[in-house]
Amino acid sequence: MAEDTTKRLAIIAAHGTLDTAYPPFILATAAAAMDMEVAVFFTFYGLQILKKGRIDKLKVPPIANPAMPVPMPNIIGMLPGMTAAATAMMNSWMKKAKVAKLSELLETAKELGVRLIACQMTMDVMGIKKEDLVEGLEIGGAATFLEFASHNAITLTF
Amino acid sequence: MDITANQTLDASGLSCPMPIIKTKKAVDGMKVGEVLKMISTDPGSVSDVKAWAGKTGHELLGHEETEGKYVFYIKKAK
Numbered sequence: 001m002a003e004d005t006t007k008r009l010a011i012i013a014a015h016g017t018l019d020t021a022y023p024p025f026i027l028a029t030a031a032a033a034m035d036m037e038v039a040v041f042f043t044f045y046g047l048q049i050l051k052k053g054r055i056d057k058l059k060v061p062p063i064a065n066p067a068m069p070v071p072m073p074n075i076i077g078m079l080p081g082m083t084a085a086a087t088a089m090m091n092s093w094m095k096k097a098k099v100a101k102l103s104e105l106l107e108t109a110k111e112l113g114v115r116l117i118a119c120q121m122t123m124d125v126m127g128i129k130k131e132d133l134v135e136g137l138e139i140g141g142a143a144t145f146l147e148f149a150s151h152n153a154i155t156l157t158f
Numbered sequence: 159m160d161i162t163a164n165q166t167l168d169a170s171g172l173s174c175p176m177p178i179i180k181t182k183k184a185v186d187g188m189k190v191g192e193v194l195k196m197i198s199t200d201p202g203s204v205s206d207v208k209a210w211a212g213k214t215g216h217e218l219l220g221h222e223e224t225e226g227k228y229v230f231y232i233k234k235a236k
Binding site (some may be wrong): 029098 | 171172173175176178179181182193206209210213214
C-alpha cells in the first residue's frame with residue numbers, strides 16, 4: 001500500500017431521503033472493503049435512516065427535484081400519493097439494476113467495522129431514544145466525529 | 159487466461175459496491191499467495207477491482223472479458 005495515501009474516510013449523513021441515504025453507505029462499505037477506517041456521523045434528518053424499521057422505507061421527494069429521470073412539475077409532485085409514486089419508481093430502478101438494499105449495506109457496514117455514530121444532539125432535538133435506533137451504533141457528538149476525522153481523513157458530506 | 163485459481167467467487171448480477179465487498183471477504187479468508195478468481199457482470203468493476211487492488215496491496219494478476227462477464231485473478235499479497 002502506498003504510504004502517502006490516507007487510510008480514513010469520515011462521512012456526514014445529514015439527510016434522510018432514499019436518494020441521499022445511498023451514497024454514504026456505498027462509499028462507507030467500499031472504503032471499508034479497501035481496508036480504510038470509516039466513520040459515518042448521522043445527524044439531523046440523516047438520523048432517521050437509523051430508526052428501527054425505517055431504512056428500507058425511505059422515500060424520494062418528487063418536489064423541487066428537477067433531476068428526476070422522469071421530470072415531474074412541482075404542481076404535480078404536490079398531489080397526494082406522488083411521493084409514494086416517485087419512491088416506487090426509484091425502488092424499481094434500483095431493483096432492476098440489482099443495487100443492494102440499504103438494510104443490506106447497513107449490515108455490511110457493521111460487519112466491516114464501519115463506525116456508525118448517532119448524533120446525540122439530534123436525538124435530543126427530535127426526541128429519539130437509543131432504543132428507537134438500530135443496534136450496533138455509537139452515540140456521540142461533533143467532537144467524536146471530528147476527533148476521528150482529524151487523523152488525515154477524507155471527509156464527505158451528504 | 160492461464161492462471162490457476164485456489165478459489166472462485168461469482169459476483170454476477172451484483173452492483174457496486176458489492177463485487178469488491180465480496181472480493182474483500184473472500185480474500186480475507188484465503189492464505190497469502192493464493193489466487194482468487196472473481197467473476198462480475200458489473201462493467202464498473204473493471205476500474206473498481208484495479209483501484210481496490212491498488213489500495214489494499216493485493217495483486218491483480220490479470221483480467222479478461224467474455225460475453226458480458228468480467229473475470230479477475232487476484233493474488234493475496236499479505
